[in-house]
Amino acid sequence: MSRVAVVGAGPAGIAAAVCAAEGGQQVSLIDDNQNEGGQIWRGETAGEWFDRLRGVRVARLQRARVISARDDALRVELPDRALTLRYDKLILATGARERFLPYPGWTLPRAFGAGGMQAFVKSGLDVRGARVVVGGTGPLLLAVAALLRKRGAKVEAIIEQAPLVRVTGFVLALPASKLAQAISLKASLLGVPHLHDRWISEFTGSSVRLDDGRTIDCDYAAVGYGLVPNAEFVELIGPHNNVWQAGECTGIGGVEKSLLEGAQAGHLAAGNQEGAAALQPKIEAARAFAARLEKSFALRPELNSLATPETIVCRCENVAAGALEGMRSWREAKLYTRCGMGPCQGRVCGPAVEFLRGWKPDSVRPPLLPARVESMIGGRE
Ligand SMILES: Cc1cc2nc3c(=O)[nH]c(=O)nc-3n(C[C@H](O)[C@H](O)[C@H](O)COP(=O)(O)OP(=O)(O)OC[C@H]3O[C@@H](n4cnc5c(N)ncnc54)[C@H](O)[C@@H]3O)c2cc1C
Structure with missing residues (x-):
């Protein structure tokens, strides 16, 4: 039996946890919200997947944010403490946020x-x-x-x-x-x-x-x-054999795509290759839908000039669009203006600046989400 950690308890994370647990694995499901369900099922508890989740043994950590990751352990901050959670297999189902x-x-x-x-x-x-x-x-x-x-x-x-x-x-x-x-x-x-x-x-x-x-x-x-994938985690941890991604963090495609990819990741973590392969045709159809969605609602270039020089771009650090004039990269903007260096760490202004100026963030570093200093340094295993 392997220890499977699933980060994110939206549709993708729930499906992953259920399929891995039904496949006999020891599963932890971690989410920073009060309740499971992610963006779409926020606060709901009814439905097939919630019933299946209640029917398996899964350690459920709520109000628990994963703030950093190594290739065998996650650092998790809870309201009153922090802990290190070791895993053999990891499923990232961190969803998306609004742009x-x-x-x-x-x-x-x-x-x-x-x-x-x-x-x-x-x-x-x-x-x-x-x-x-x-x-x-x-x-x-x-x-x-x-x-x-x-x-x-x-x-x-x-x-x-x-x-x-x-x-x-x-x-x-x-x-x-x-x-x-x-x-x-x-x-x-x-x-x-x-x-x-x-x-x-x-x-x-x-x-x-x-x-x-x-x-x-x-x-x-x-x-x-539109939405942007929460892909920072994936970038931080890099490609590994025992790590899978599922749902909106891999691309925006709606709840069906999240459920299918989540279920497939759960099967793979449980070594059920057959169950995983059976889902592939439906996953391909869901990804084709995601590609059509992206194309149909692509942002028009005129939106580039929505912000005037006085318009705030980085709300955390109060940086206006005009302050970014003359900057050549995200790094330069950070160093000279503190754009993206506030509590949200560029989660809000990053995608906006990427669209406005074409700059990609140069590196992802822990903590992935705002965290208490003591949560970063050691603590209970
Ligand atoms: C604001 C918003 C509103 C939406 N409303 C709708 C809607 O009305 N109808 C619709 O069809 N689709 C909606 N969507 C799209 C919807 O997100 C997807 O269809 C579906 O919920 C995606 O499921 P998911 O499991 O991939 O991701 P999500 O549902 O986003 O779940 C990801 C979960 O991971 C958690 N998480 C992320 N990082 C961490 C971390 N480091 N530590 C701990 N937990 C973490 C998040 O808090 C979240 O609970 C919405 C999306 C957003 C962003």
Whole structure:
């Protein structure tokens, strides 16, 4: 029996833990949230995969963030202590986060990411009667708008940067089950203006301005430009025989892809080659869907000029876009302006700067997430 550590308890991590445990392995499932479920099943406990998780022996560590990793051990920070967790096999299912593109007003109160606002509403933010404009790109915008409407908000408009023709092509190529989902989401948003080929260029606190000059009054702006994989862990640990990745950290493709890749990684960690191979055709189809998603909602070059010289790019260190002028690399920007050196360690501004300036972060170092100093140095095994 091997010790299998699974980092991340979203759909991919849950499927991996279940399949590895069903295959007789000693499994630990680690996640930094209060509850398992990741981004999509946040706070839920019902469903096939939760039932299967309850049916196996898995050590579940919640509110536990993995802050660093070696090739045989993880350093894990809990609210009151830190520990070193040794493993024989490791599955990384660290998911994705929202991509923000800085625009004037994005740091004001009541300016949210689209997924960020969804998370707040799921956690209890009362939006009854509030006027919200949802903007950015990707299918998540519809899911967020539908949830907001269901919770009593008035969705004033959905502003999608991708051209209608590309989005229509994407929708028409959806498999029947996904097409039905898309139609039902769209039906739940009947009457909400849905603009394509447009983007939000400013939030004033009481309205948004679009790129074509029109304004829409609102209380909240919920703006997100797709998702970026949480791939830092993978970069830190590098390729190893006993390490697998699964779910959105390998590329953005939705919950089915995460479940399939998670299940496959769990089977592989349990030595069940046959079970893993049987999933391959479905995984390939899910990856093809991921590629279509990326192409259909690719960011348009005009978004490059959303930020004015005064617009804050790095919220942690208060660095404006103008301060990055003349810099030639991410490293130079860090050294001269502290961009990306605050508590989030570039998790928010990194993808934005990559899009705006084309700079890739030069190295990934522990801690992967903000951590207490004492958590970094030794401690209980
Ligand atoms: C903000 C947001 C909202 C979304 N909303 C929807 C939606 O409404 N509908 C939809 O179909 N899809 C949505 N998605 C896409 C959704 O994430 C995927 O479809 C699916 O949840 C991916 O599953 P996953 O297991 O790969 O990753 P996730 O669900 O992201 O799970 C990864 C888990 O790993 C944890 N983690 C990461 N790093 C560490 C670490 N170092 N230590 C401990 N834990 C760690 C994370 O906290 C998270 O719980 C959303 C994505 C985001 C980012």
